[in-house]
Amino acid sequence: MAKLRICVFILLYIAAFGYSNKVDTISPDIKIKNVDRYIDISSQLVKIVSKLTLENSGKTLLKSFLLTVEGDKKENLAFIGAKDSSGNELKLAATTVKGYDNLKFWRVDLKEAINAAASAVITTESVFTKALLPYPTEITQQEDQLVKYNGNLYFFTPYQVASQKTSLVLNTKSVESFTKVKPFSQQDGTVSYGPYSNIGPFTEKELNAHYKNNSPFLTVTRIERLIEVSHWGNIAIEETIEVEHTGAKLKGPFSRYDYQQDHHSGPASVRSYKTFLPASAADVYYRDTNGNISTSNMKLKKDSVELDLRPRYPLFGGWRSHYTLGYNVPSYEYLYHSGNEYLLKMRAVDHIFDDMQIEEVRTKIILPEGSIGIKVNFPYPVTRLPDSLHYTYLDTKGRPVISFTKKNVVENHIQDFQLRYTFPPLLMLQEPLLVVGFLYALFICVIIYVRLDFSIHKSEQHKE
CATH class of the missing domain: 2.60.40.1730 (tricorn interacting facor f3 domain)
Incomplete structure (x- = not known):
């Protein structure tokens, strides 16, 4: 009987806490053939849209994959989401990966599983707040505002990336400085980087920009x-x-x-x-x-x-x-x-x-x-x-x-x-009935006060 109780307790514990403590693994079958990133830093927010081409190099169906952000950026992350090629919103669930406790991961469940040796296009979107720092920190009434952006030149992912391009959208021609990693080009307030080939998992390379940004902060x-x-x-x-x-x-x-x-x-x-x-x-x-x-x-x-x-x-x-x-x-x-x-x-x-x-x-x-x-x-x-x-x-x-x-x-x-x-x-009648009851009681009190004589001593005229 004692053993039965212990087994029941273990099953209940797993049912209650097993899902929340689930640990995902990085699948070696997932490859990213191509990444097109657009980093919009023209406002006070940093908006990053990435178009991924996922490839299933394994022999089984691919039903989900992982998203992550850099460790120093996770506190600034306000929103993250993903859509498939049809525009359907994909479900994201926060998860953990053993050995990467300093990173934040999300498991993205696909609407349609990817067959072996097939690929699918996924679009991810992330928004960061307070990622642009004014520099200088003080300006006069007549001066323009200059800000600094510090990010990652590469798409931060736990998977191997075959090819990648990045576009940094500033929407201004007043640029003090920016990272120059060949090949790159600058045109009409946009700096384009890449393509870069064979980028390993969790690769980081500093991407900086110092430019004019007078948008409302x-x-x-x-x-x-x-x-x-x-x-x-x-x-x-x-x-x-x-x-x-x-x-x-x-x-x-x-x-x-x-x-x-x-x-x-x-x-x-x-x-x-x-x-x-x-x-x-x-x-x-x-x-x-x-x-x-x-x-x-x-x-x-x-x-x-x-x-x-x-x-x-x-x-x-x-x-x-x-x-x-x-x-x-x-x-x-x-x-x-x-x-x-x-x-x-x-x-x-x-x-x-x-x-x-x-x-x-x-x-x-x-x-x-x-x-x-x-x-x-x-x-x-x-x-x-x-x-x-x-x-x-x-x-x-x-x-x-x-x-x-x-x-x-x-x-x-x-x-x-x-x-x-x-x-x-x-219960809709409660308030009207309370009003009616209050008015009814008030009128009764007025009638009683007017009709009845509550005085103890009667006047001489009343006696005669």
């Missing part, structure tokens, strides 16, 4: 996104946003006169930026601690609402701003139900500005009072916070609040989450 240090769901046809959304200019800091004094007179003054500063809201957004407000900010414009488009947000003052390096943005959307576009079962499908984060980088997003979802059986599915890993209750008008038990947080967020994370819950329709 605007970072959202923190955003609190509040989504309040109502079954009366409305969903209220409010975002409290803290932004900081993380580019080269302003050296010397700031002249408002020069800034207004000379349009070329402050080329690296941020005067305004565009935020896109859902097309059905209404009752939009934009304010800070001083009140409503009137220096903003709103344009209605077919598929979105465009907000031209202009802070009270321009943002230079090291300067910060804090504001609140709110709006309402109709619930029928995001809330679906069948009987007592409801499904909320919304974005975890919305578009704030182009090439945005967000250090931390904290989202709170307030559900109607009485919601039970709550289940949430996220499109990417997040940190789920403890549930809480929110009390407002006519609440008795409190409304359930689902909270989660995500760090290092970029535009690729603008994806929908799904929240399912159960809500009995009879």
